[in-house]
Amino acid sequence: MQMTEELIQWLGTIGSDSDGGVTRLLYTPSWKEAQEALAAKMESLGLQAYFDDAGNLCGRLQGTDADCSCILTGSHVDTVQRGGKYDGAYGIVAGITALSRLRERYGAPKKSIEVVAFCEEEGSRFPYNYWGSTFMTGAATYQDIEQARDQKGIPFMTAMEEAGFGPGTHGRGLREDIETFIELHVEQGAILEQEQQSIGIVEQIVGLQRYTVRVQGEANHAGTTPMVYRKDAIRTASEMVIAIMNKTEEMGAPLVATVGQMELIPNTPNVIPGQVNFTIDVRHPDGSVLDGACQQLVDTVRSIATQQGREVGIERWMNVAPIAMDSALTDAIEDICQQQELSYRRMPSGAGHDAQIFASYCRTAMVFVPSRGGISHSPLEYTEPQQLEDGVRVLTDLLYKLAY
Amino acid sequence: MQMTEELIQWLGTIGSDSDGGVTRLLYTPSWKEAQEALAAKMESLGLQAYFDDAGNLCGRLQGTDADCSCILTGSHVDTVQRGGKYDGAYGIVAGITALSRLRERYGAPKKSIEVVAFCEEEGSRFPYNYWGSTFMTGAATYQDIEQARDQKGIPFMTAMEEAGFGPGTHGRGLREDIETFIELHVEQGAILEQEQQSIGIVEQIVGLQRYTVRVQGEANHAGTTPMVYRKDAIRTASEMVIAIMNKTEEMGAPLVATVGQMELIPNTPNVIPGQVNFTIDVRHPDGSVLDGACQQLVDTVRSIATQQGREVGIERWMNVAPIAMDSALTDAIEDICQQQELSYRRMPSGAGHDAQIFASYCRTAMVFVPSRGGISHSPLEYTEPQQLEDGVRVLTDLLYKLAY
Numbered sequence: 001m002q003m004t005e006e007l008i009q010w011l012g013t014i015g016s017d018s019d020g021g022v023t024r025l026l027y028t029p030s031w032k033e034a035q036e037a038l039a040a041k042m043e044s045l046g047l048q049a050y051f052d053d054a055g056n057l058c059g060r061l062q063g064t065d066a067d068c069s070c071i072l073t074g075s076h077v078d079t080v081q082r083g084g085k086y087d088g089a090y091g092i093v094a095g096i097t098a099l100s101r102l103r104e105r106y107g108a109p110k111k112s113i114e115v116v117a118f119c120e121e122e123g124s125r126f127p128y129n130y131w132g133s134t135f136m137t138g139a140a141t142y143q144d145i146e147q148a149r150d151q152k153g154i155p156f157m158t159a160m161e162e163a164g165f166g167p168g169t170h171g172r173g174l175r176e177d178i179e180t181f182i183e184l185h186v187e188q189g190a191i192l193e194q195e196q197q198s199i200g201i202v203e204q205i206v207g208l209q210r211y212t213v214r215v216q217g218e219a220n221h222a223g224t225t226p227m228v229y230r231k232d233a234i235r236t237a238s239e240m241v242i243a244i245m246n247k248t249e250e251m252g253a254p255l256v257a258t259v260g261q262m263e264l265i266p267n268t269p270n271v272i273p274g275q276v277n278f279t280i281d282v283r284h285p286d287g288s289v290l291d292g293a294c295q296q297l298v299d300t301v302r303s304i305a306t307q308q309g310r311e312v313g314i315e316r317w318m319n320v321a322p323i324a325m326d327s328a329l330t331d332a333i334e335d336i337c338q339q340q341e342l343s344y345r346r347m348p349s350g351a352g353h354d355a356q357i358f359a360s361y362c363r364t365a366m367v368f369v370p371s372r373g374g375i376s377h378s379p380l381e382y383t384e385p386q387q388l389e390d391g392v393r394v395l396t397d398l399l400y401k402l403a404y
Numbered sequence: 405m406q407m408t409e410e411l412i413q414w415l416g417t418i419g420s421d422s423d424g425g426v427t428r429l430l431y432t433p434s435w436k437e438a439q440e441a442l443a444a445k446m447e448s449l450g451l452q453a454y455f456d457d458a459g460n461l462c463g464r465l466q467g468t469d470a471d472c473s474c475i476l477t478g479s480h481v482d483t484v485q486r487g488g489k490y491d492g493a494y495g496i497v498a499g500i501t502a503l504s505r506l507r508e509r510y511g512a513p514k515k516s517i518e519v520v521a522f523c524e525e526e527g528s529r530f531p532y533n534y535w536g537s538t539f540m541t542g543a544a545t546y547q548d549i550e551q552a553r554d555q556k557g558i559p560f561m562t563a564m565e566e567a568g569f570g571p572g573t574h575g576r577g578l579r580e581d582i583e584t585f586i587e588l589h590v591e592q593g594a595i596l597e598q599e600q601q602s603i604g605i606v607e608q609i610v611g612l613q614r615y616t617v618r619v620q621g622e623a624n625h626a627g628t629t630p631m632v633y634r635k636d637a638i639r640t641a642s643e644m645v646i647a648i649m650n651k652t653e654e655m656g657a658p659l660v661a662t663v664g665q666m667e668l669i670p671n672t673p674n675v676i677p678g679q680v681n682f683t684i685d686v687r688h689p690d691g692s693v694l695d696g697a698c699q700q701l702v703d704t705v706r707s708i709a710t711q712q713g714r715e716v717g718i719e720r721w722m723n724v725a726p727i728a729m730d731s732a733l734t735d736a737i738e739d740i741c742q743q744q745e746l747s748y749r750r751m752p753s754g755a756g757h758d759a760q761i762f763a764s765y766c767r768t769a770m771v772f773v774p775s776r777g778g779i780s781h782s783p784l785e786y787t788e789p790q791q792l793e794d795g796v797r798v799l800t801d802l803l804y805k806l807a808y
Contacts, residue, residue, distance in 0.1 A: 188625055188628045189625060189628025190628075191628075191633075221592055221593060221754065221780060222660065222662035223610060223687050223754030224591065224592045224593025224753075224754035224755050225593055225594065225660065226657050227649070227660055227661075228653075229594055229595075229598065232662075234663050235649050235663075237642075238641075238642035238643075239642075239646060242642050242646065245631070245636070253631065254630065256627065256629070256631055257631075258673075258674070258676050259638050259639075259677075260672055260673045260674060260675050261671050261673050264665065267664070267665050268665055269664045269683040269685050270662070270685055272664065281626045281673050281674055350625065351625060351627045374625065374629060374633070
């Protein structure tokens with residue numbers, strides 16, 4: 001049990017903030033320190049560590065078969081600003097622990113197994129998510145990040161080169177040998193905790209649509225405009241928020257809708273808001289259900305605008321289809337949970353992960369462990385050592401089944 | 405009819421912005437230019453112009469009685485940033501027009517009449533409203549503005565002295581001779597326009613209370629938190645906004661309540677808002693009705709928080725009592741409207757004015773003329789020449805009745 005927890009704490013000291021959080025932004029010194037420390041750790045545990053040109057780090061346990069295909073497991077080493085110790089890091093240290101145990105117990109596998117520390121998933125420094133996994137699978141190339149700059153104006157490519165990566169630096173780019181990818185991750189939600197389940201077997205990563213709604217009213221003096229003459233944009237927007245929430249509950253779980261961002265114009269205590277803009281984020285694991293739900297929410301918003309005589313603009317600016325995990329792998333993980341007598345549930349992932357990039361490249365599975373209070377991207381992230389260990393045991397058995 | 409409109413347009417050229425607005429912030433060059441031009445205009449029309457130590461400008465038509473008491477009319481010369489040509493200015497030019505006509509037609513009055521251009525009402529440069537009228541009536545002294553600074557850090561007193569005013573500069577401070585104050589103003593609301601009335605006879609300036617409501621929910625991941633586990637602060641705040649509006653309508657006009665400012669925390673599309681803060685501005689001309697209404701709104705907000713299991717903080721940070729105008733003057737104005745066959749309505753003022761400062765000093769009346777679309781503090785402010793003239797005719801008759 002101790003190794004995974006120890007590795008989590010150890011990795012969490014690299015890039016640690018004064019308040020207990022962790023900040024490892026892509027290609028920064030703390031990020032590089034973490035990757036180099038992980039490489040040394042892999043080597044010390046008998047894995048062959050190497051970087052690719054983007055900065056992804058792999059630790060390889062060489063297989064004995066002539067077949068050069070590879071089973072890959074791992075997650076991302078980068079964090080958000082003031083993030084926690086578990087998000088991303090858990091998938092890497094779980095992989096290191098599992099490979100180390102397999103090697104000790106069973107020696108070399110038939111198929112090669114690698115643990116990966118992806119260089120980037122969060123997109124916290126540059127406005128670009130999943131660089132590590134999109135680079136490795138060929139879903140993105142250097143062209144895709146050419147224009148991206150961080151908040152200081154430093155180009156993505158320059159930051160990569162200054163960290164010692166970029167075209168030709170390590171002679172390793174697009175992978176063509178990966179047959180399976182498995183990602184362990186903390187849930188970042190509270191479903192497993194609430195339902196007291198040890199393991200979440202991800203069936204799909206949810207689809208996601210995002211909208212901006214612009215409600216047009218009429219700005220007016222708060223003292224001299226009788227209620228009956230008002231065209232109050234916040235009153236209309238509030239009706240919309242309530243209707244969106246009620247409608248979403250009515251359509252039922254696992255559908256979720258969130259109004260996370262709102263702007264009042266002019267936003268001053270003595271002026272009736274003339275305009276209110278707000279976002280809607282809608283997610284569901286089934287693409288056609290998601291489409292239907294979004295349509296209903298948009299219709300609801302429009303119909304409130306019409307009833308109240310307000311102009312409304314609705315713009316969809318994000319539309320990501322749901323992605324299914326491999327059903328044979330999902331079933332295999334369920335079998336392992338039953339054999340190990342671990343409680344589990346099949347569930348969608350409401351958040352995006354590197355696994356969604358791999359799902360269109362090779363067979364892919366994703367396993368969740370509980371996350372206390374569902375808190376993530378915060379110094380308060382926490383998963384109990386036993387829960388971390390449960391995930392590692394599932395991963396170890398799955399890798400054994402696939403590679404030995 | 406022409407004189408008032410001409411004076412409005414003329415005064416509007418001083419401090420005019422490129423987009424048709426007017427900016428005359430207290431003690432700035434455009435403000436000083438306007439006051440000096442008004443002084444010259446007063447002199448040219450036979451009035452004796454003089455400044456007091458704060459920068460208020462008066463144009464006096466000397467009375468023949470030994471009684472030294474004075475009838476004062478006028479309004480403020482300062483504007484907001486990019487304000488309109490009518491707000492404040494109308495009361496001054498209406499007074500100049502009325503005094504000029506009275507002098508031409510009837511010669512010297514028995515009682516002295518003065519038209520005043522108050523140096524400040526808006527508080528747009530310094531965070532201090534009504535300096536001109538509070539200085540003149542003794543409601544404020546230099547001590548009250550000692551700490552005030554503008555956005556550039558310039559102290560109020562320094563700005564005053566640089567404009568040529570301050571203690572002892574003109575040998576005129578607190579007035580003790582004013583027996584009546586009459587202010588003409590554009591409505592800054594659309595009630596007269598909507599009801600096609602020529603004259604608004606102000607009965608009270610409304611009382612005003614302002615609150616900040618802080619709704620505490622729980623920030624959480626928009627994708628991984630099922631609807632049923634959410635503590636969504638914007639959902640609760642939206643219920644509160646709707647209930648505030650419905651309750652206010654139910655309690656009935658002239659009660660108004662406005663949610664003008666709102667802040668979501670963290671305010672990002674993929675996070676359920678953990679906290680929402682918003683303001684409520686409540687106004688009514690009757691103090692006890694206002695108190696009761698505020699209590700009901702606060703109770704409504706609290707009860708929604710309780711129903712939804714949310715913590716809520718409610719803080720009152722402004723409480724201004726309503727102020728009644730003099731009822732004998734109000735009646736006299738109504739008589740004049742009837743004699744002149746001008747349509748009129750008695751009404752509260754939803755906005756604050758210099759008249760509210762004078763109301764606790766001497767008998768005070770306030771007259772509104774229509775304001776197109778209720779627009780104020782904007783280059784789009786507009787009142788038709790005939791409507792301006794109607795107000796001047798009422799003022800002229802009232803001053804005749806009081807002073808001759």
